Amino acid sequence: MDGSATSAKRAAMLLLLDSDSSESESSSTDTRDSSDSDSDAKACAYEREFNKLFRIPAKRPKVVGFIEDVVRQYSDHKFRRLFRLARPVAEKLVAEFAVSSMCPSSTHGGVQAKSAETHVLTFIWYAANKTCMRDVASRFDMSESTV
Incomplete structure (x- = not known):
């Protein structure tokens, strides 16, 4: 994870913890010691959930x-x-x-457009075989949203 992603993650965690701790400000000092361990446990739980929700997706072969x-x-x-x-x-x-x-051109910038041959053969393969979009995308080296 790069530095900006790590700092964004830390900032989000601090916001979550700050909003949680502002609700418990009215508690007494005796319960503050026990709430420190509670807030540590909550911080770990928040971090686990944050990592699940905002992880970098793995590249599919x-x-x-x-x-x-x-x-x-x-x-x-x-x-x-x-x-x-x-x-x-x-x-x-x-x-x-x-x-x-209907054939996409490569004049729009960004990633170069797939060839007409790739588009047509991808469609024919999908129509001719009982296979899922993920398999077709993997086989023809494209994202599922392109299929």
């Missing part, structure tokens, strides 16, 4: 170069078996999608 290294090497028979349509039909769909207005 993805297949890099699946289309380039694997799909393009498939025989026509294997391509048809896995994608449930002939390779020339898929190539025609890719070509038509590439010139359509």
Whole structure:
């Protein structure tokens, strides 16, 4: 965790503890000693919950170069078996999608847009196989929200 994230975490913890301790200011000094151990326990509980809620998400492993290294090497028979349509039909769909207005361009900045081939083959794979979005995203090296 970098320094700014750590300091933000500490600030949030202090705010939580401060709001909790302001409610108990009216208690007597005799109970303050026992409340110190209570506040330590609460601080630990708050920190555990904070860590659960605001942890940095783990990176999911993805297949890099699946289309380039694997799909393009498939025989026509294997391509048809896995994608449930002939390779020339898929190539025609890719070509038509590439010139359509629905094909994302890479002129918007940020991460470079996926190719028309990637979009079409991702959809065909999802439609042709009984698989979840997570598997498709992992296989085609994209996020689940892109699928």
